[in-house]
Amino acid sequence: MSSTTSRRDFLSAGLALPVLGAGSSMGFWSPDTPAPEAASPIKLSYRTLGKTGLKVTTVGFGCMITSDPSVVQRAADLGITYFDTARGYQRGNNERMVGAALGSKRKQVVLSTKTEARDKAGQLAELNTSLRELNTDYVDIWYLHGKGSPADIHDDMIEALQIAKQQGKARFIGVSTHSGQQQLLPWMAQKGVFDVVLAAFNFSMDPGMEQAIDAAAKAGMGVVAMKVMAGGSRNQKLAQNGAMLAALKWVVNHPNVATTVPSITDMDQLEQNLKAMGNPLSADDHKLLAAHLELIQPLYCRMCGKCEGTCAQGLPVADVLRFLTYADGYGQFALGREKFLELPATQIAARCSDCAECTVKCPFGVQVSDRMARAQELFA
Amino acid sequence: MRASQLALLPILLAAGVAHAQDYLSCQLAPGWAQSEPKRQYTADNLYDYKDGGAEGYLIYGFVRMDGITCKSGASTLAIDVSEMNDADSAYGVFTANLDPKLPIARIGMGGQIQPQSALFAKGKYYIEIVAIDPNPSGDHTAELRAFVTGMQQHLQGRDTPPEALAWFPQESLASIRLVPESVLGLKQLKRGYVATYKQGQAFIVLEASPEAAAGVLKELRSHFDGASTAPVGDEAFQAKAPYMDGICIFRKGRYLGGYANLPAPQEACSQAAKLAAKLP
Numbered sequence: 001m002s003s004t005t006s007r008r009d010f011l012s013a014g015l016a017l018p019v020l021g022a023g024s025s026m027g028f029w030s031p032d033t034p035a036p037e038a039a040s041p042i043k044l045s046y047r048t049l050g051k052t053g054l055k056v057t058t059v060g061f062g063c064m065i066t067s068d069p070s071v072v073q074r075a076a077d078l079g080i081t082y083f084d085t086a087r088g089y090q091r092g093n094n095e096r097m098v099g100a101a102l103g104s105k106r107k108q109v110v111l112s113t114k115t116e117a118r119d120k121a122g123q124l125a126e127l128n129t130s131l132r133e134l135n136t137d138y139v140d141i142w143y144l145h146g147k148g149s150p151a152d153i154h155d156d157m158i159e160a161l162q163i164a165k166q167q168g169k170a171r172f173i174g175v176s177t178h179s180g181q182q183q184l185l186p187w188m189a190q191k192g193v194f195d196v197v198l199a200a201f202n203f204s205m206d207p208g209m210e211q212a213i214d215a216a217a218k219a220g221m222g223v224v225a226m227k228v229m230a231g232g233s234r235n236q237k238l239a240q241n242g243a244m245l246a247a248l249k250w251v252v253n254h255p256n257v258a259t260t261v262p263s264i265t266d267m268d269q270l271e272q273n274l275k276a277m278g279n280p281l282s283a284d285d286h287k288l289l290a291a292h293l294e295l296i297q298p299l300y301c302r303m304c305g306k307c308e309g310t311c312a313q314g315l316p317v318a319d320v321l322r323f324l325t326y327a328d329g330y331g332q333f334a335l336g337r338e339k340f341l342e343l344p345a346t347q348i349a350a351r352c353s354d355c356a357e358c359t360v361k362c363p364f365g366v367q368v369s370d371r372m373a374r375a376q377e378l379f380a
Numbered sequence: 381m382r383a384s385q386l387a388l389l390p391i392l393l394a395a396g397v398a399h400a401q402d403y404l405s406c407q408l409a410p411g412w413a414q415s416e417p418k419r420q421y422t423a424d425n426l427y428d429y430k431d432g433g434a435e436g437y438l439i440y441g442f443v444r445m446d447g448i449t450c451k452s453g454a455s456t457l458a459i460d461v462s463e464m465n466d467a468d469s470a471y472g473v474f475t476a477n478l479d480p481k482l483p484i485a486r487i488g489m490g491g492q493i494q495p496q497s498a499l500f501a502k503g504k505y506y507i508e509i510v511a512i513d514p515n516p517s518g519d520h521t522a523e524l525r526a527f528v529t530g531m532q533q534h535l536q537g538r539d540t541p542p543e544a545l546a547w548f549p550q551e552s553l554a555s556i557r558l559v560p561e562s563v564l565g566l567k568q569l570k571r572g573y574v575a576t577y578k579q580g581q582a583f584i585v586l587e588a589s590p591e592a593a594a595g596v597l598k599e600l601r602s603h604f605d606g607a608s609t610a611p612v613g614d615e616a617f618q619a620k621a622p623y624m625d626g627i628c629i630f631r632k633g634r635y636l637g638g639y640a641n642l643p644a645p646q647e648a649c650s651q652a653a654k655l656a657a658k659l660p
Contacts (some may be wrong), residue, residue: 068565146431266562
C-alpha cells in the first residue's frame with residue numbers, strides 16, 4: 001500500500017492550525033489569523049485505499065455523532081479527504097447534515113455511506129434516498145452496514161452493490177463490520193467482489209485481528225478502521241492520560257490501514273486527531289497504550305468464549321463478568337443484579353472461594369476468580 | 381446501597397418487568413401478533429442490533445432497550461423502547477431522530493407519525509416503531525397511531541417537553557434539538573439545546589453554578605481573538621469568526637446562551653438579548 005506524507009498550508013479560509021504538539025490553542029477563531037508562515041503547517045499523510053486507487057488522508061472523519069456542520073466544514077478545509085456517514089444515523093439526519101456541510105467541497109473528498117436494508121430493492125431505494133440527502137449524484141463508497149458473518153451477506157445484497165456501481169451511483173463497494181471480523185475479512189478477501197472494508201480495529205484487539213486486516217489488504221481491499229480509540233472518546237481514563245492520540249496513531253501507523261474514521265464532535269478533537277498524521281508512534285505512546293491495556297486487561301471480558309465449560313462449579317463465567325460490567329463499567333447496578341438473579345439457584349449460591357484453585361484461564365489475562373468473587377459479593 | 385434499598389430491589393425489578401410486558405404488546409392494535417421473542421439490549425451489546433448507529437443512543441445516556449416484532453399478513457412492525465437516563469435525554473434522542481421538516485405532534489413529550497414509522501418520547505422513554513412492508517409506499521399510519529396510543533397509556537413519565545424549549549424566540553424557528561456534547565462544535569459548551577432559525581442558530585447550556593458558567597464564558601472568550609464585551613445578560617461578548625460569522629455569547633446565572641451564524645455580531649447580540657430575557 002503506498003503511503004506519502006506532504007505538507008500543506010491551510011489558509012484558504014484564513015485559518016492556521018497551532019504548532020504541532022503544542023497545547024490546544026484555538027487561535028483559528030480569529031478572522032485575523034496570522035499569516036501561513038507564522039504558524040507551523042500541519043502534516044497530512046496519505047495512503048491509497050487499496051484497489052480503489054483513491055488517495056485518502058490517514059485520518060478521516062467519522063460523522064456519526066457530529067452535531068455541528070462547522071466541524072465537518074473545517075475538517076474539509078483543513079484537507080481531510082475521507083468522510084463517513086450512514087443512512088441509519090439519526091434516521092437520515094446525519095446524511096443531511098454532512099451533505100449540507102460539505103457543500104461545494106463534495107467532489108474534493110471521498111464520501112461513504114451505508115445501507116442496513118435487507119434486500120436488493122430496499123438497498124437501492126435507500127441509496128437513492130442517501131444521494132438525495134447527501135446532495136450528490138454518487139457516493140465514493142457504499143457499504144453494507146454492520147455485517148457480522150458471511151451468512152449475513154446474501155447474493156442479492158451483493159447484486160444491489162454491483163448495480164449501484166454499474167449505474168455510477170457508487171464508485172466502490174464494501175462492507176462495514178463490528179463483529180466476527182476474523183472470519184468475515186478473509187471471506188471477503190476470497191470473494192473478490194468488495195473494494196473496501198470498514199472494520200473495527202484498535203490497540204486492544206488480539207493479534208488475530210491484525211492478521212485479518214493484513215489478509216484483506218493483501219487481497220487488494222482498501223481497509224478503513226473505526227473504533228480506533230477503543231471507546232476512548234467516551235473513556236475518561238483514556239482521555240485523561242492523553243492516550244487517545246496514541247491510540248489513533250497506533251492505527252494510523254499500521255501500514256495496511258488506509259484511513260481511520262474517529263468520531264469528531266468539536267474543533268478541539270479535530271485538531272487533536274490531525275496530530276496523529278505525520279507523527280510516528282513514539283516510545284511514550286507505546287508506554288501509554290501498554291499502561292491502558294494493563295488497566296483494562298484484568299477487568300474486562302472480551303467475550304471470546306474460550307472459558308466456556310472450564311469452570312469446575314459450572315458457572316457461566318462470561319455471563320457473570322458481563323453482568324459485573326453492567327454495574328462496574330456502566331453504572332447499571334440494578335440491571336447487573338437483575339441478570340445475575342436470573343441464573344439458576346445453584347449458580348447464584350456458588351462461591352469462588354470454595355475452590356482451592358481456579359480452573360478458568362483467561363487468554364486475555366482477566367483475573368477471573370477475583371472478578372467472579374466480586375460479582376458474587378455484589379449481587380448475590 | 382442500604383440494606384433496606386437492596387431488599388426492595390427484587391420488588392422494583394419485578395414491577396419493571398411487568399411494566400415492560402404491558403407496553404410491549406402486539407395486541408395494542410387489532411390483527412397483529414408477536415412474531416419472534418422479545419429482544420433486550422444494554423449499552424454493552426446495543427452494537428449487535430444498531431451497529432455503528434448505537435453511538436447515537438449511547439451519547440444521549442442510553443440505559444437499555446426492549447423491543448418486540450409484530451406481524452400482520454406480509455407487514456412487520458419493529459417496536460423498540462429505549463430507556464434513557466432521564467426525560468430530557470429521551471427528548472434529546474427524539475430530537476436527533478425526528479424529521480425536522482415535519483411538525484412535532486403532541487404525543488407524550490413530542491412525537492411524529494409517518495406512513496411507515498412513528499417516534500415519540502414520554503418520560504425517560506424514547507419509542508421507535510418502524511413498519512417493514514413489501515410495498516414501499518404502504519401506509520401504516522392508522523396502525524402506528526393505535527400502537528402509539530396504547531403504549532402511551534402504559535408508559536409512565538412526563539408528558540411535557542423540556543421547559544428550555546419555550547425560552548427560544550419562536551419567530552422563524554425551524555427546529556430545536558438537544559446536542560449531547562460540543563454545542564456549536566465547541567468543546568467548552570458541553571451539552572445543551574440548539575435552535576435553528578431561517579437565519580442563525582441559538583443555544584442554551586446549563587452549568588452547575590454561576591461561577592462554573594462564568595469560567596466557561598471566560599475560556600470561550602479567550603479563544604475568539606478580537607472579542608468585545610456586549611451588554612447582554614450578566615456578562616457577554618461578541619465576535620466574528622470563521623464558520624460562525626457573527627456570534628454573541630452571554631451568561632445569565634447558571635445559563636450560557638447565545639446566537640451564532642448571523643451576519644454581524646451586533647445582530648447576534650440583539651437576538652441574544654431576547655433569549656436572555658426569557659431565561660429564568
